[in-house]
Amino acid sequence: MTLLEGVANALATASILLAGRNSVHTWWTGIAGCSLFALLFWDTRLYADVLLQVFFVGASVVGWWYWSRHGERAELPIGRTAPRTLAWFVAGAAVATLVYGSLLHRFTDAYAPFADSTVLALSVLAQLLLMRRRIETWPIWLLVNSVAVPLYASRGLMLTAVLYSAYWINAWVAWRHWHNLFRRAEAVA
Template identity: 60%
Template sequence: MTALEIAANGFATASIVLAGRNSVHTWWTGILGCALFAWLFAETRLYADVTLQLAFIATSVAGWRWWVLGRGGEPAPVTHAPPRGLALLGAVSSGVALGYGALLYHFTDAYAPFIDSFVLTLSLLGQLLLVRRQVETWPVWIVVNTIAVPLYLSRGLTLTGCLYAAYWCNAWYGWWRWRREASAC
């Protein structure tokens, strides 16, 4: 466990807990955590995760704006994703994961390229749903965390793996809380 892993996890944990509580502060803490994680994952040859962290930084800027201003200057409400759109995004995410995994497998020394790619694409799906404040973000994060925990533990990222297990619990809480907020609207 390194100081970099501890710092990355500290900011990421704050961001994830704040997201479950529907707090706008999830975004700036997330940007800092993602920047640190990009560095950590580059050092451990989890290249799809480096790409993911850079995408998270970009989407965090967009999410921060959406949560504060929404449409017409009002904060965006918690809503449900349309089922058709969700199914399409799930299919695209799976296809991209297989393609990116194949690229990593053939052209890099990546560890577990297909599993790492599924963490990448499903995390992007979860992040897009989070940006839009859609309840369905949370079941996606449950799947991501279920896959990520053994991946990170297998690379010696014990703190990260253990925290992702805690994030799995937070995702269940976020799903419960956001469903309540969406039904109240």
């Protein structure tokens, strides 16, 4: 483990735990962690993950703005995505995985271009759902982490692989927490 991997993981872990708790502070910690992860993934030839980190930094800026504009409320509204819309999003992520994975395979020395592209496409989908506070973000994060753990372990990023295993558990816990927040909000409305 390098210092870069350690600091990137510490910031990312803080961000992920804060997201699960529905905290606006998830965003600035995410910006810092993702910036460091971009450097780490470049060094390990996981180019789709580099692009993903750049996306995460931009999405975190937007997410921070979106969540902050609701004021100081502790729990901002959580919603659901229509099943048909979610099906289109998942299909789009599958197509993006195949297209980007093919490009990486053909034109770069990328390691595991299709697994890396799967992490990219599903993470983009999950992040977009998170930014809009959709409860479906968490099962998508479960899929991301299921692919990312063996991918990162295969590149020798053992701390990252272990933490992504913990993020898998966090996604289950956060899914339940957000579901409870959603049910409470529905009961009040």
